[in-house]
Amino acid sequence: MPELPEVESARAVIERSALGRRIDDVDDTDSWVCRPHPPGEIRAALLGRRLVAAHRRGKSMWIETSGDHVLGIHLGMRGRILVTERHGGVDEGGDYVGTRPQRTPVKAEWDRFTLHFADGGALRLFDKRRLGRVRLDPDIEALGPDAGEVRLADFRKLVGASRTPVKARLLDQHAVAGVGNLLADEVLWQAAIAPERPADELDAAEVARLHRELRTAIRHAIKRGGVHTGEVIAHRKAGEHCPRCGAPMRRTEVGGRTTWACSVEQPAG
DNA sequence: ACTCGTGTTAGCTG
DNA sequence: TCAGCTAACACGAG
Known part of the structure; x- marks a missing residue:
């Protein structure tokens, strides 16, 4: 149930665990979550780039990159961000159920968007409901x-x-x-x-x-x-x-x- | 088996 | 221009 506090926890995860790592590959093939971008468009914009800073306004996050584009991420109703290290360590934030974080999910079919880093780790948007959203250059000023x-x-x-x-x-x-x-x-x-x-x-x-x-x-x-x-x-x-x-x-x-x-x-x- | 819901937003109607 | 409604998403809970 990400509301502002849960989104802030996800932003903090990105800030402390994902900045500076080179993007080696991108899975943007979920065209619902990545709408209106066709598959490959976000990938092309991010390949070879690094994440530079993670921001949030309300429930919307946007991530500056070393390239020309900003990566916008919205967790929707049940989205979570997981940042993994090459050797299996995980940092996560976003959706919470009850008073404790859920166990780290493993079902790959619920990964809706993934940045693969050159160091072997990844940043994943895990979202069973598929209400999360990823897009380039979101209009933050509309909020x-x-x-x-x-x-x-x-x-x-x-x-x-x-x-x-x-x-x-x-x-x-x-x-x-x-x-x-x-x-x-x-x-x-x-x-x-x-x-x-x-x-x-x-x-x-x-x-x-x-x-x-x-x-x-x-x-x-x-x-x-x-x-x-x-x-x-x-x-x-x-x-x-x-x-x-x-x-x-x-x-x-x-x-x-x-x-x-x-x-x-x-x-x- | 069936209904409801923690979110957003395009598209429509009044 | 404003306000309210519906659909779309896909799953868990009761």
Whole structure:
């Protein structure tokens, strides 16, 4: 379930384990994951190059290379990055299930994209769901500012100035980048704001609270190992109660996504 | 057996 | 221009 914190762990893996290694071969034959590039196009752009720097905004990563192109990687819903050494050591980051990293996967048919390094190791995008994406020269500027770094004044303009339900606004990667469904529920619960409230009806204090809780939740999730460590996440199911006030959790749909909220502290319209 | 879902986005409709 | 819906991907969980 890569959300921003999981993507950051994957970016860090690339930064510490893959930079500087010469690309010897590229498997870009999955034309769905590599769309719109035809097989061979990404390969041709990267052969003989090295990875120079790994960046992230929200859930999107981009990797500078020693050539003319930037390599964009998105983990989708279940993608993981694995960087291997010639002699079998593995560094990995990305999707987490429960509170622990999954065991290192071995099924090669779930490798959707691979950079083979001249030293015998590789960087793999492992993604059972095939919702991850690899592309050259992604348009990073189309994204909003990173959700963990956005300033209050910008947040107010980007999130708080729309008639759309505030949760849908948080999920819009063009407004702020990096908030997924679980993180949105956690942040709205922490701020005690009902997810279906029109964003532009929040008062100044509520917007400020939402902004503060967003940054806090992201910081905690990065430190603790993922969004699933949020306080309310385990209570997103039928029969559960709010861990703060004990009221029943309610389920609804906002912005097309399953949404859980406290029935008392985040009351429905 | 069957339904739902942690994500994104092109393409469509109103 | 904005907002909402659907399909596409393929698997795991309940």
